[in-house]
Amino acid sequence: MVRVPHILVIDDEAAMRESLSLWLKEEGYYVEAVASGPEAIEKVGKKTWNIALLDLKMPGMDGLEVQREIKKISPETQIVMITAYPSVDTAISAMKEGAYDYIIKPFDPDEVSFMVKKIIEHQDLLLENILLRQRLEEKYQFPDIIGKSDAMQNIFELIRKVAPTIAPVLITGETGTGKELVARAIHGNSTRCHRPFVAVSCGALPETLLESELFGYEKGAFTGAEVTKKGRFEMADGGTLFLDEIGEISPRTQVDLLRVLEEKKLMRLGGTKSIEVDIRIISATNRDLKKAVEDGIFRNDLYYRLNVVSIHLPPLRERKDDIPLLVEEFLRRYNVEMNKRMDSLSPKALAMLMDYDWPGNIRELQNVIERAVVVGRGPRVLPEDLPFIIPGLKKGYPKSLKELEKFHVKVLLEENQWNIRKTAIDLGVDRQTLYNKIRKYDLKREEQRGKK
Numbered sequence: 001m002v003r004v005p006h007i008l009v010i011d012d013e014a015a016m017r018e019s020l021s022l023w024l025k026e027e028g029y030y031v032e033a034v035a036s037g038p039e040a041i042e043k044v045g046k047k048t049w050n051i052a053l054l055d056l057k058m059p060g061m062d063g064l065e066v067q068r069e070i071k072k073i074s075p076e077t078q079i080v081m082i083t084a085y086p087s088v089d090t091a092i093s094a095m096k097e098g099a100y101d102y103i104i105k106p107f108d109p110d111e112v113s114f115m116v117k118k119i120i121e122h123q124d125l126l127l128e129n130i131l132l133r134q135r136l137e138e139k140y141q142f143p144d145i146i147g148k149s150d151a152m153q154n155i156f157e158l159i160r161k162v163a164p165t166i167a168p169v170l171i172t173g174e175t176g177t178g179k180e181l182v183a184r185a186i187h188g189n190s191t192r193c194h195r196p197f198v199a200v201s202c203g204a205l206p207e208t209l210l211e212s213e214l215f216g217y218e219k220g221a222f223t224g225a226e227v228t229k230k231g232r233f234e235m236a237d238g239g240t241l242f243l244d245e246i247g248e249i250s251p252r253t254q255v256d257l258l259r260v261l262e263e264k265k266l267m268r269l270g271g272t273k274s275i276e277v278d279i280r281i282i283s284a285t286n287r288d289l290k291k292a293v294e295d296g297i298f299r300n301d302l303y304y305r306l307n308v309v310s311i312h313l314p315p316l317r318e319r320k321d322d323i324p325l326l327v328e329e330f331l332r333r334y335n336v337e338m339n340k341r342m343d344s345l346s347p348k349a350l351a352m353l354m355d356y357d358w359p360g361n362i363r364e365l366q367n368v369i370e371r372a373v374v375v376g377r378g379p380r381v382l383p384e385d386l387p388f389i390i391p392g393l394k395k396g397y398p399k400s401l402k403e404l405e406k407f408h409v410k411v412l413l414e415e416n417q418w419n420i421r422k423t424a425i426d427l428g429v430d431r432q433t434l435y436n437k438i439r440k441y442d443l444k445r446e447e448q449r450g451k452k
Contacts, residue, residue: 005120006048006339009033010040010066011055011082016105020053023109024116030339037061041069046378047339049077051119053112056083056090056102064094071098073341078119082107144181146329147322151314155182162309163189168261170246170306171284173313175430176363179284180244182311186282187240195239198232202253203245211253212269215260221270233266233277240280246306247287247298258302281306316358316365323353326362330369331381342373345381352386357405359437364428387412387426406441409434418445 007029009020017033024031034040037060040052052070056063067079081094081102095102100119103112145156162169163186171179180199187197205213212221216231232241249257260266261281265274283306292298316323327350331342345353358364368387376385387408409427416422424434437443 004028004030005050005116005123006030006032007116008040008043008049008052008077010035010037010052010058010063012036012058013055016055016082020112023112027113027116029116037063037066037069040066041073044070044073044077044341046341048335048341049074049339050123051100051116052077052079054079054081054099056081056094064090064097067094067097067099076123078123080115080119145178145185146325147319148325149319149321151319152322155311155313158309158311159185159189162186162311164191166280167308168281168283168306169309169311170289171282171311171313172289173284173286174315174361175286175433176361176428177313177315178362179313180242182313183240183242183282183284187242187280190240190280192239192280196236197240197242198236199242199244200232201244203248207250207253210249211256214253215256215266215268217269218271221268225270228268231266231268233260233279234275236279237277238279240282243281243283245285246283247285247289247292251299254299254302258299258305261302261305316361320354323365324350326365327353327369330366331373334370334373338373340373340376340378342376342378342381344379346383349381349383349386352383355404356408359405359409359433360428367426367428405437406443409437409441410443413438413443 007024009017009024009031011017011020011033012035014035017035021031021033032043034043037058040054043049044052054063054066054070058066061069063081063083067081070077070079078100079094079098081099082105083090083102084105092102101115103115145152147153147155159182169183169186171182173179183199184197187193200210200213202210212229212231214231214233216229216234217225219225219228243257260277263274264278265276267274289298289303289307293300293303327345331344334340335342353365353368360367369381371387372381372385376382409423412423412426416426420431420434424431427434429437
């Protein structure tokens, strides 16, 4: 994601604020301007700024005082002092306290532009080095999977053991628990890490499309097949193929998949030539595949081919010790994306998150924190920033997890006029999970109440 550098102009002279802001905006920067030190400190407390252009002589708090406060809140913000000739010595003192440089009034816009570009380039280089160092350090870690609970530590250990092998892995768990993240961690720590990781959502495609997506097709194989296309198996050759929602594939596709796993060869639709493939299969499901085998829905031989090593991801309600860590990571991520500063949660807001049952698991928690960063005014997430606090519930909320979840689902359904798709998105769950909750809590539309 390309981020536009943020610049804060701090000067008590309106003409100076306006001219500097105009010049910098024309250069493509995001600019805000304030007239005093307290206003600047408030802005820095709410948003991340790359550069602050700070007038040295202002009534009330002078530039040196403002610089000290800004550096306490945001050490990474580079400060450029704006000064007149008589106060150059003071500007040099400011540099000794951490200012990047100073410019002397009156100044040339090109001088300001050059200095700003130099600072931004330096910051970009630092960020690039930090990210590179993190990637090197994280090669044998799992930076995208967060958890200190015993359950997650056991999963980390299992990932370390299975990653260097070529054994097929079946990852199970409810929707939103992070199954693809685990699959990517296994691939990233395997000997195939420099080869492709290709993901397919088997439940998102009808049988005919899934077949052509997996195996590819030759030109003319069917109406509309105007060119030859490789399938996901070929794309993943030498690497890892991740088959998400594996429990949704049809009996016919199960047969074709089993044949490829056994023979390590495939044939494109409409093709006549076998193509060898070298892939590792990692699959995932939120269904009980063992029961599907017993019910005759899923092939027994395919199940055992896929389930050489099994990793089960617990739902978030069973690993609530991890919620504070997850919240910290999501806050960090969305603060960066939205240039805001919401560094923590109020005790009551955290208690609400810990009490909630999280039907949509980590995905739902992520959605809640993203919303809180969008609507919150900082510097802490408050109860009113969370979707659990809604009109009619300001004085409290159900103490029972079951009642809280029921109330939350019911209110969102009514807010969305029972639009199942939109409500499922708001909750961070799939539609089937939402239907299950509606049945579980016997929820009905207003006009259906009292009817049998």
